[in-house]
Amino acid sequence: MDELRAAIAIGKKDLIVLSRYRIAVVSQIFTPLYQGVIPAFLFGASFAVAGRVVGLDATVGTDNLAGFIFLGGVIAGLVAVSFWSMGMGMRNEMDAGTLEPTWLTPTRHETIVIGRALGGLVWFLLSQVVLFGIGIFAFGLRFDIGILAAVPALVVAIVGMVGVAYLLAGVVLLIRDANFFVDTTNFLFSTASGTAFPVTLLPTVLQPIALLLPTTYAMDLLRQHAIGARPTFDPALEYLGLFATTALLYPLGRWAFARAERSMRIRGTLGQY
């Protein structure tokens, strides 16, 4: 109970602090829109024949361009929360000097990542609601009620991404140029998950990497259920892949974080900035 209360307090604190940087709040909603969604949408629309994106239909089994892009944004947003809020968030606290007093409390250090996950996911949900609202009114976004069937897959993917966040937090606490590392790996992870295009279009040598990511399966299942996209793999195998990768990543992430934490206690780098 104490750990849960602590986790909730951490998430609440993150949301309160974020809400007090108004420009950051607006920027976090509108940046994915004007840097990602709008250019991708207009680019895709430039291939439309008589108002239909026939090429997309041939590739994924639906010409619902807005649906394809906005749903890609859901998974990209989840990856970004995992990398920036949960993972890099620890490093930001360390650089600001607030990680040390947190580590001086009896709250488990792993709980801090969970707390950041809670705050990050609340923000993720709120921002997705706003983005979907904009999508529906400005881009003709439409999707099936079947999108609800993808929710369990998303929940499992979230657990997997918390594992990734642990792994990242462990890395960024130890390396010097964390910002660059997170920026590039976030991009690669998101791309490899099929958020921008189906993973079958990746160079053959990179496709196995996509299969190791829980978000790859969640992305495909989400598009299948929400816009009737053609499955990339057998859906049953996709659920298996999702569970297997999550079951692998979560303990791996926890282990990496524990190792990094021990290394910091030996090297004494917690108070450095």
Added chain:
Amino acid sequence: MSMLAGDLRAFLAAGQKELRILRRYPLNFIGGLFWSALLPAVYVLMGRAYSGGNDPRALSAFAERAGTTEVAAFVFIGFAMYMWLSSVLWGPGSALRREQIQGSLEATFLSPVSRLVPLFGPGVSALIPMLFSFAVTFVSLWLMFGFVPPLGAAIPVVVVVAVALPAMYAIGSLFAAGVLKYGEIGPVVQIVRGTFVLACGITFPVAMLPAWAQAGAAALPPTYIVSDIRAVVLRGAPLADIGADLLTIVGLTAVIALAAIASFRLLEASARRTGMLGRY
């Protein structure tokens, strides 16, 4: 030494200082390598998804709007412009703000050098990252997607870039003057860069924009720069065909440069009244 010679010397010193700063951040080069190659590659693969693996109907529709079926080259040229814009905004665009935060802007103003030196000097340092990202972009386009620009396009491209250089310079300087007044660099770079990406046909044909947005795009030099480079590389257009565009770029450059100088002078006057220059 005459004032002009002194200012010229100071101008070069300002550029040299920015280059030294750049060299101390080697990650910027690695980042340039990474983003120059991978960002456009992702867009090309998106294009493959949207075109159904180069379905002729889809490609034909694209060509009507973009003027070419070479999707990969279209995207890579657009991203070369994007990287150039980024380096101009982050580099000379933020140099003044950096000086303000560090406290060295006041020191510069205490010297007899012309006020235009801190405004335009750092732009010299943007040349190196620009050349670097252009090289990476075109080598990546060749290695990843097998596109080799025609040799005959070399000279026209050089001419377009030469005309574009002062325009990009002026944009960086106007941004620099603005950033001094409005503070935080990060969000402002995102907004300005995002505006250019949406308006200038960097990732999609300008024809996809609504009419009012196309009118706005016509006031921005990068719209012409990227369109002209695409015209000479992808359609083999001779310089005569893009002459009007080049003149428009020159005209817009003059307007933007004057706006940059005017903003800076206003800011300087305000700073002398309020003491703002030393605060941030």
Added chain:
Amino acid sequence: MTAPAVEARGLVKEFEKGRRTIWQRLRREPDRRTKFRAVDGIDLTVETGEIFGLLGPNGAGKTTTMRMISTLLEPTEGSIRVLGIDVAREPRQVRARLGAMLSGERSLYWKLTARENLEYFAALYHVPPKETKERVERSLAAVKLSDRSDDYVERYSTGMRQRLALARALLPDPPLIILDEPTVGLDPQASRDLRDRVRELRAQGRTILLTTHYMEEADQLCDRVAIIDHGRIVALDSPAALKRTIRAEEIVRLDIGVAGDGAAIVERLSRAGTVARSERHNGTLSVTVHCASARDLVPAAFDAAHAAGATVQHVEVVPVTLEDVFLALTGRGLRE
């Protein structure tokens, strides 16, 4: 009999100097980093209810010691027990009973109010929800910040932030409080305020372990002081007892203008007292002499100067301080 608040035995902390990149590791290149002992065999016991100070110059090993006691740093060798609990085996239990102020004003959330900061940390300290409000109010009152509790920390002065960091350390109602350089960066009034708060905490029956490089602070505040230098404790006792180790009642500081090296003057002074320090700089000989009576030493100093053709420029008679103790033990000043 209660266990001591802190017991450290044979404490050693070694750091590696230099970097070993991932590339060097992959290529299995020999590890060329050198080892450096920040703490080199410290034994110390802090009794319950006392204010115990670790006094030493920057880089002496004080902060490293504190970090090991507060579980943030793993010792290379040695053992630590806090309130009878083994720090290595049960670090969370230790942290539940410890209030620590290590990095002061940097360790707060600037975009939260003081109250919000404390409410947040109360949850992390597992303070029961029903008690949170009362504990937060009590902590704010203890550091006299109640009237500014709803202001953003970004609007606080450095002194106020330090006090808020102390308030946070009080949230778990800890029997042991650790303060690392609590008054650094504060003006004299703010420093005095903070020291008053520390005395109040001791009056409540808490144990305080603090580090400082201000000898006046250690002298005024601490029941016992451990003088630490180069990672070792060179002396440990009450401030009064430590000062008595200087076999002198008074310290005389002289500046003498000399043409030569002044060796004759120094030799003459050493017959009248103990020359703790002599330095020659820009034609001035600065000497510190420990003596039984300044009344005897000062005339002897003037005679010696006159005999050597030198001029006494400045004379200062001061009581023995911990700075003098440190100087006598290490040959250096606390502020060097």
